[in-house]
Amino acid sequence: MNPQLSRRRFIKAVIASSVAAASSTGFHSALAQDRPRGAVERLISLNINGQTRRVDVAPQETLAHTLRYKLSLTGTKLGCNRGECGACTVLIDGVTHYSCSTLTHSVRTRAVQSVEGLQAADGTLHPVQQAFIDELAPQCGFCTPGQVMTAVALLNDNPTPTREEARQAMAGNLCRCGAYEHHLNGVMRASGQGS
Amino acid sequence: MSDYKLVGKDFTPPDVIGKITGKAKFAEDFRVDGMVFARVYTSPMAHGRVTNIDTSAAEAMAGVVGILTAEDVPEVEAPNGAILTNSPAYIGDPIVAVAAVDEKTAENALAAIKVDMEPLPFVTDPLDSLIEGGPAAREEGNVFARSREGSGFRTVNWTKEQIDEFRAGKEPTGEFVSEWSYGDLEKGFADAKVIIEEPFVTIGYAHMSMEPRTAMAYWQNGTCYVHGSAQSHTFWIPGLARLLGVETKDVVLISENTGGGFGSKIGAYPLAALPGYFSRKIGRPVQLRVNREQEYYMGSARVGFQGWLKMGFGEDGKATAADLFIVEDIGSNATGGDASSAGGAISMVYDPDAMRFRGLPVLTNTTPRGAQRGPGQNQMAAVMGPFMDKAAKALELDPLAVRKINATNNDTTVNASQGPVTSAYLQEALEKGAEMFDWENRRNQPKKNGSKVRGLGIGQGYHSAGATGFDGLVRITPDGKLHIHTGVGNLGTFSYASTSRAAAEVLKCDWENCVIQNGHSERHLPWNSYQAGSVSTFTHTRTNYVAAMDALRKMKLIAADTMGGDPDDYDIDGQRVFRIDNIPQGMSYGAIAARAIQLGGEYSGQTYPEDINEITQRSVQNLAGSGLVGVAKDNLPQEGTIPGLACAFVEIELDLETGKYDILDYVGIADCGTVLFPAGVAQQMKGGAVWGMGMASLERHVYDPQNGLPANVAYHQCGIPSYLDVPSVIRTDAVEFADPQNPFGARGIGEPAMGCSVAALTSAISDALDGHMFGRTPVSADMIVNHVTGRDQSFLPQQTNNF
Numbered sequence: 001m002n003p004q005l006s007r008r009r010f011i012k013a014v015i016a017s018s019v020a021a022a023s024s025t026g027f028h029s030a031l032a033q034d035r036p037r038g039a040v041e042r043l044i045s046l047n048i049n050g051q052t053r054r055v056d057v058a059p060q061e062t063l064a065h066t067l068r069y070k071l072s073l074t075g076t077k078l079g080c081n082r083g084e085c086g087a088c089t090v091l092i093d094g095v096t097h098y099s100c101s102t103l104t105h106s107v108r109t110r111a112v113q114s115v116e117g118l119q120a121a122d123g124t125l126h127p128v129q130q131a132f133i134d135e136l137a138p139q140c141g142f143c144t145p146g147q148v149m150t151a152v153a154l155l156n157d158n159p160t161p162t163r164e165e166a167r168q169a170m171a172g173n174l175c176r177c178g179a180y181e182h183h184l185n186g187v188m189r190a191s192g193q194g195s
Numbered sequence: 196m197s198d199y200k201l202v203g204k205d206f207t208p209p210d211v212i213g214k215i216t217g218k219a220k221f222a223e224d225f226r227v228d229g230m231v232f233a234r235v236y237t238s239p240m241a242h243g244r245v246t247n248i249d250t251s252a253a254e255a256m257a258g259v260v261g262i263l264t265a266e267d268v269p270e271v272e273a274p275n276g277a278i279l280t281n282s283p284a285y286i287g288d289p290i291v292a293v294a295a296v297d298e299k300t301a302e303n304a305l306a307a308i309k310v311d312m313e314p315l316p317f318v319t320d321p322l323d324s325l326i327e328g329g330p331a332a333r334e335e336g337n338v339f340a341r342s343r344e345g346s347g348f349r350t351v352n353w354t355k356e357q358i359d360e361f362r363a364g365k366e367p368t369g370e371f372v373s374e375w376s377y378g379d380l381e382k383g384f385a386d387a388k389v390i391i392e393e394p395f396v397t398i399g400y401a402h403m404s405m406e407p408r409t410a411m412a413y414w415q416n417g418t419c420y421v422h423g424s425a426q427s428h429t430f431w432i433p434g435l436a437r438l439l440g441v442e443t444k445d446v447v448l449i450s451e452n453t454g455g456g457f458g459s460k461i462g463a464y465p466l467a468a469l470p471g472y473f474s475r476k477i478g479r480p481v482q483l484r485v486n487r488e489q490e491y492y493m494g495s496a497r498v499g500f501q502g503w504l505k506m507g508f509g510e511d512g513k514a515t516a517a518d519l520f521i522v523e524d525i526g527s528n529a530t531g532g533d534a535s536s537a538g539g540a541i542s543m544v545y546d547p548d549a550m551r552f553r554g555l556p557v558l559t560n561t562t563p564r565g566a567q568r569g570p571g572q573n574q575m576a577a578v579m580g581p582f583m584d585k586a587a588k589a590l591e592l593d594p595l596a597v598r599k600i601n602a603t604n605n606d607t608t609v610n611a612s613q614g615p616v617t618s619a620y621l622q623e624a625l626e627k628g629a630e631m632f633d634w635e636n637r638r639n640q641p642k643k644n645g646s647k648v649r650g651l652g653i654g655q656g657y658h659s660a661g662a663t664g665f666d667g668l669v670r671i672t673p674d675g676k677l678h679i680h681t682g683v684g685n686l687g688t689f690s691y692a693s694t695s696r697a698a699a700e701v702l703k704c705d706w707e708n709c710v711i712q713n714g715h716s717e718r719h720l721p722w723n724s725y726q727a728g729s730v731s732t733f734t735h736t737r738t739n740y741v742a743a744m745d746a747l748r749k750m751k752l753i754a755a756d757t758m759g760g761d762p763d764d765y766d767i768d769g770q771r772v773f774r775i776d777n778i779p780q781g782m783s784y785g786a787i788a789a790r791a792i793q794l795g796g797e798y799s800g801q802t803y804p805e806d807i808n809e810i811t812q813r814s815v816q817n818l819a820g821s822g823l824v825g826v827a828k829d830n831l832p833q834e835g836t837i838p839g840l841a842c843a844f845v846e847i848e849l850d851l852e853t854g855k856y857d858i859l860d861y862v863g864i865a866d867c868g869t870v871l872f873p874a875g876v877a878q879q880m881k882g883g884a885v886w887g888m889g890m891a892s893l894e895r896h897v898y899d900p901q902n903g904l905p906a907n908v909a910y911h912q913c914g915i916p917s918y919l920d921v922p923s924v925i926r927t928d929a930v931e932f933a934d935p936q937n938p939f940g941a942r943g944i945g946e947p948a949m950g951c952s953v954a955a956l957t958s959a960i961s962d963a964l965d966g967h968m969f970g971r972t973p974v975s976a977d978m979i980v981n982h983v984t985g986r987d988q989s990f991l992p993q994q995t996n997n998f
Contacts, residue, residue, distance in 0.1 A: 074224035075217015077454075079405045080487040084910040087405060115217035129215045133207055136874040139882060140687025141214030142405040142454030148215055163923050171918040174910060176405045176455050177687055178885025180918050181925050182878060 044108055048073070049117025055104075063099035063107060064088040067114055075115040075145045079174070086173035089146035090114045096153045096172070115145035118152065128152050131190035132183070139177035147173045151187045160191050200769075201696040201706060202939050205874045208692035209711060210452060210685060219452045222422045223409040223484055230411070230480040231260045231294045233473055234301035235466075236308055237492060238283030238290055241317035241560040241903025242332065245281040248291055249309040256307060258300035261477035263292040268472050269440065271465070274339050274348075274529040276563055278438070278465040278472065283312075284333060284527035285560050286903055287492020289466070294473055294481055319898035319996050321501060321524050321557035322361070325353045325369065332527060332558035339529040339558055340372040351555065362992040364394040367503055367520045371553040373535065375611035377542075378549025383516025386548070387507025389589040393582060395970040397574040398895040398995050399499035399524055401907075402567055403915050406454020407490040412470035413480035419471045420447045422482075423463070426456030427726040428714065429682030429810055431463045438468035443810060451714030456686040457886075458566035459495035461727040466493065491908040496896060497567035498533040499524035500574050501993050506547065508586045512597035514547035523556040524995060526564035536571030540950075543609045543657045543838060544621070545579070545601045552611075560903050561896060561996060566727060568886055569946035572658050576950035577890060577972045580654050580958030588966055594653055594958070595634055599625050603657070603840055615835035617936045620866045621655060624842045624930045628653075628864040631926060632844035642963075646852045649859070650963025652845045654887070656950025660839030660867070660943030661733030661936075663829050666811040667742025668721035669698045670800075671750075672822040673792070675770070675785035677704045680712040680814065682723030683735050688879065688945060690726065693872035694735035697939060698825075701743035703769035704784075719817045721826070722808030729839045729943030732871055733934070737829045740938040746825025749798050753790050753823070754782055791823035800824035833936050839943045840866040843884065843951035849963040851983045854976030856960070858888065858922045863951060865929040869940035880927035880948045887952020889916040891960070892973045898996040906998075914973070 040059040045052050048071060055070050064081070067073040067090070076099055079087035083101040090099045091113040099114075118126040125133070128151045138144040147170065154161060154169040161169065166187045167180075175183065185195035213219030250262045264279060271277040279289050291308060295301035316330035323329050324337045329352070331337035336348030353361075353369030361367045384390060404424075411422040419439055425431045428450060436443045453460065470481040485493075502521040509515050519541060521534035538552030569576070587594040602621040608614060629635070634651075642649050668680040679698045683691040691713050699709045712718040721742075724734045751762035754772040758780060766775050773781030782790070791798035800819035803812060806828045815826050843863045849856035863880045870876050893914030897906040907913045933940025953972070960974050961967060969978060981988050990997045 068224075069226075072226075073217070074220065077221070077405075078223070079407075079454075080910060082487060082909065084487075085405065119216060125216070132215045133211055136205075136207075136211065136878060138211060138214040138687070139689075139878055140405060140455040141210065141219055141452055142221060144214045145217045167918050167923045174405070174915055174917055176403050176457070176915060177878075178882035178916065178921070179878060180885065180921055181881050181923065184918075184923055 040105060044105070046104070046108065047111045049113055057104045059105065061104045063090065063102040063104045063112065066104040067099060073114050073116050077142055077145060079142065084174070085143065086150065087143045087146040089149045089173060091149055091153055094153065094156060096150050115148055118148070126152060128155065128186065128190045132186040135182050135185040135189055135195055137179060137182045137186040139179045143173060143175045147175065147183050151190065154187065155191055160193060161187070163188060199700060200703060201700045203870055203873065205872065206706060208689040221406055221452050221454055222411060222424045222450065225411055225422045227413060227480045230482055231296060232298045232301050233292050233294045233470060233481050233483040234298060234305055235289045235483070235489070236291045236305045236310065237489065238286055238288040240283060240312055240314050241286050242315040243283055243312040244315060245290060245310060245312050247311040250291070252307040253293060253304035256300065256304050258296040259293060259304045260296065260479065261294045261473065263469070263473050263476060265290070267476060273335055274333055274527065274558060276465045276528045278469050285562055286905060287489065287562065289493060292469060292473060294477055298484065317560040317903045319559050319561055319900050319903055320994060321522050321559060322358055322993060323900070324557055324559065325351060326358050327352045327354060332560045337558055338372060338556060339525065340556060342373060361503070364992065366505065371520065371555045373554040374552065375535070375538070376551040377611050377613050380516050380518060380549045380551050383547065383549035384507045386509060386515045388510045389586060390505060390507045391582060391586050391589065392505040393968060393970050394503045394993060395500065395578045396993055396995055397500040397577055397972045399497045399564060400894040400896050401491050401494060401496045401562065401913055402457045402459035403910065403913060404455030404457060404459060407485040407487060408460065408464065408466055408494060409482070409484045410467045410470050411480065411482035412474045414474055418445050418447055420449065421467065421471060422449045423467045424453050424460055425450040425684055426453060426460035426686045427462065427684040429720050429723050430725045432716070432810060434463035435467060438463055438465060439471045444813060447716040449715050451685060453684060453686045457568045458570060458727055461566060461725050488908045491905065492562060494562065495565035496526065496562045498564045498570065499995050500534065500537070501995055504578065504582065506586065508590060510590065512587065512590055512592050512600045514545045514601050515549070517541050517545065517547040517550040519551070520553045523554060524559050524561070525556045526559055526561045528563035529556065529558060533571035533574065537575035539610045540572035540575045540657050543603055543607065544655050546603065546607050561898055562905065569656065569658050569950050572946065573656065573890065573950040573953060576654060576656050576954040577957050580652060580954035580956070581961035581968045584958050584961055585966060585968060595625065595629055598653055598655060603838060609836050617835050617837045618868065618932060618934045619838050619840060620930050620932045621840045621842060624840065624864040624866045627928065627930055628842050628844050628862050631928065632860065632862040634844060637846060647848050647850055648963045650847045650849055650959040652955040652957070652959025652962055654843045654951040654954025654956070654958055656841045656947035656954065658729045658839050658946035659836050660729040661837030662724045662730045663734065663737065663831070663833045665724050665734060665738050666721040666807045666826065666828050667698070667738035667740070668811060668814060669739070669742045669746050669825040670818055670822045671746065671784050671788040673785050673789040675708065675783055677702055677709045678712050679709060679739060680718065680720050681735065682720035683713065683731055684726040685714060686726055688731065689872065689875045690731035690735065693875055694731060694739055697736040698739035698743040701740055701747060703767055705769060719814035721811040721814060729945045729947070732941050732943045733837055733937050736871065736937055736939050736941050737831055741827040741829050741831065742825045745827045746823060749791065749823055749825065750787050753787050753794065753798065757782065757790060788822045792820055798823055800826070804828060837936065837942055839947045841880065841944060841947035841951040843955040845955040845959050847959045847963060849960065849979070854979035861922055861925045863925065863927045863948065865927070865944045865948065867929060867944035868932065868934035868937060868942040870929050870931055871939065871941045876929060876944055877927050879945045881925045883945065883948025884925050884952040885916050885921050886949040888921050888956060889914060890953045890972055891956035892975060893920065895973050896996045897998055
């Protein structure tokens with residue numbers, strides 16, 4: 001078996017599943033416009049961290065790719081690029097998504113928040129970020145932006161989770177360093193419940 | 196230790212801010228003008244020979260910039276890994292690379308390349324290779340032995356009867372290639388009241404660092420700039436220069452943040468040099484982004500064991516003899532030493548009166564193997580957990596008592612040489628852990644509740660934890676700041692920062708007044724050790740200590756020269772050098788630095804000690820004249836093995852109907868001398884605990900023996916522990932007895948933190964099953980169900996790399 005071929009087959013599967021799972025708004029409205037059948041408008045506007053960004057997006061492009069390589073928002077990491085590790089987690093309309101498995105065209109009308117969008121304009125850190133510092137949550141740091149984003153979404157939805165609720169909510173983010181407990185301590189501290 | 200200003204105190208390492216804001220840049224986050232993207236065609240065969248490569252169609256494709264084949268890179272003598280090869284020895288071995296304007300074009304070009312290959316015999320289980328007529332993973336032989344006397348291929352075969360006996364759990368009688376021993380083994384077994392004899396298997400598995408091994412390189416005026424995913428920093432430079440075929444002065448490594456290494460990125464690996472070669476060939480910056488699937492193929496993995504252990508114990512539980520035989524699965528590229536290290540761990544942690552080790556490293560056509568967190572020691576720990584429990588049961592002793600009587604202490608002698616240790620307090624650690632865990636009470640609790648049964652386990656972990664002979668370099672600039680130059684890599688342990696505080700401690704500086712210079716060769720870094728083997732803490736508190744002491748000596752000399760008197764008339768307070776008998780008389784650190792620049796010579800780095808490494812020499816030359824320079828090689832006395840030790844206590848609740856278990860409580864205790872950075876030690880102890888939990892029950896290689904295909908090339912297939920596989924609270928502490936051979940009393944802890952965990956888990960699983968020993972990791976849920984229901988396991992005894 002050629003692993004490269006296998007890889008491409010997998011990517012096709014991810015794209016197919018992402019299209020199926022995505023909201024119909026962005027992707028299909030593009031198709032409806034006056035252009036050759038099957039074509040997608042490439043120069044689109046995205047709402048990223050509260051700003052409108054114009055960007056040239058290929059039809060099959062993932063949000064992680066757009067953020068990292070088109071918009072230089074490299075805080076969003078690619079650990080697996082196949083929807084397993086959560087290092088690429090961003091918020092779309094406040095809900096966690098793996099940006100490696102989300103087509104950029106599917107978020108055209110939605111609000112995307114990446115880790116770069118958490119800090120206030122004056123540099124003040126988000127409470128989750130501050131708590132992650134106080135609890136020394138990261139080790140290598142590669143999964144950390146994804147962990148932070150999932151924690152932010154959790155606390156937006158449930159400001160005072162139990163530790164078990166936090167554990168369940170964070171379970172889509174892997175950490176090879178095994179810093180899970182320190183991350184949970186960070187979540188609990190950010191929720192004002194101590195660590 | 197309470198007198199210390201910084202040592203033993205928590206702080207925020209400077210890289211943490213970038214990690215939580217997303218501003219920390221890893222190798223893949225860099226882009227430079229004109230950069231193109233490389234992708235690699237890898238072997239679809241487990242073992243083969245490339246007979247022809249036709250790249251014409253790929254070269255004709257729009258956007259393709261260049262092709263790199265094995266002819267463009269140095270040939271490497273097997274079994275060492277090559278940058279690109281025409282003799283692939285595992286599925287995923289890199290054969291040819293394409294550079295293109297984007298990755299998609301490069302991928303399409305790869306699909307257009309025609310590679311003709313001749314298949315060769317392959318093997319995925321060492322015992323299948325050892326048996327008479329079995330396939331060899333390399334054409335040169337099926338065994339590769341490394342030793343001081345010389346390394347080389349061998350062909351070793353065992354008879355079918357010898358293989359069958361080994362599978363039946365009997366002492367192996369086949370040929371082996373390495374051996375060491377001490378003491379009178381026969382007498383040791385004769386003195387024993389109880390002898391335990393068990394076969395075992397520990398399956399290898401991938402490192403799975405979150406950041407795949409990306410590299411990007413470009414050349415400027417003969418210097419190769421490499422953005423790499425490096426576990427160590429200056430330690431990478433000689434290897435990287437060798438791979439690139441240039442001198443060490445012609446390599447600049449940029450690696451400020453590395454997304455985990457765990458042994459897989461200790462030194463420069465071949466793929467890190469691929470962009471450098473490609474860039475030189477096509478004249479453009481090249482980035483090679485390795486994807487997750489490829490990371491499983493050509494990343495790195497732990498060595499697997501198929502072994503047999505016999506130990507004798509006296510009436511009081513004291514180990515009288517140990518006889519260990521290990522067949523090592525060393526994969527395709529033959530690292531070495533795990534098995535012997537496993538023997539060393541027995542000699543350290545259980546201290547038998549006599550011991551023999553025999554080893555046989557066998558090549559398989561599986562992913563390259565390398566050191567992985569506690570290489571050898573931690574596989575052995577997995578075996579020893581239930582093994583010691585079995586001994587305790589036979590002797591009718593408390594499992595804790597058997598551990599304590601053998602526990603490493605200041606009089607323990609280790610390895611074949613039976614040399615001393617610098618210091619060791621594993622018995623005290625066991626006592627502290629037992630108290631925190633409430634071992635006595637828990638032993639008396641009821642075990643069974645319906646289909647749920649509770650199991651208790653104790654584990655111990657060890658790895659040598661220190662090195663010597665590396666350099667330290669500090670600099671005080673006229674603005675009064677202390678710059679600590681460190682070549683320690685940043686793989687996530689924060690040791691680059693915590694060891695830097697040793698220099699600040701000596702010079703009594705406020706931490707806010709210190710600047711760590713690291714992560715980029717052009718920040719002028721000293722020759723520092725590998726960031727592996729738990730060595731950084733011991734090693735680089737020493738290097739920073741000697742450099743700071745050199746700076747202090749020079750500061751006092753300058754003060755005496757400027758203000759009169761002898762150097763000994765002066766002391767420091769972190770901001771000023773002052774006269775002891777007239778405190779108002781003094782000079783600020785900034786003024787001293789300015790004076791050092793005026794004086795030149797050794798004061799500001801125009802001259803330097805002759806015994807420092809050439810890399811440190813160049814750094815000092817580049818810094819000369821910019822401040823007061825403290826630089827020295829660590830020539831402090833050092834004798835004996837520097838042990839990192841840890842123990843763990845765990846309670847599980849195992850469901851006999853599903854084979855799954857929950858970890859109810861975990862207590863881990865470190866014996867790492869003085870704790871340098873409490874939160875960092877806690878991170879290592881807890882992260883190591885998670886690693887041990889993964890090894891005990893989740894992580895393994897699986898290969899299809901018919902085709903040599905790896906079945907697990909994704910996280911979920913490999914069993915990396917998630918939040919839901921580990922307890923949400925892991926309790927840790929440390930016994931703090933200062934090590935006499937470190938200026939601050941500190942030793943390392945990263946690897947023992949895992950060994951104690953896996954041992955405690957396998958011990959607890961055995962305890963829950965009335966002392967049953969699987970003799971195998973991982974212990975999966977289906978294995979437990981098969982055992983409980985009396986069914987055969989799905990694998991042959993001693994089989995490896997299987998489900």
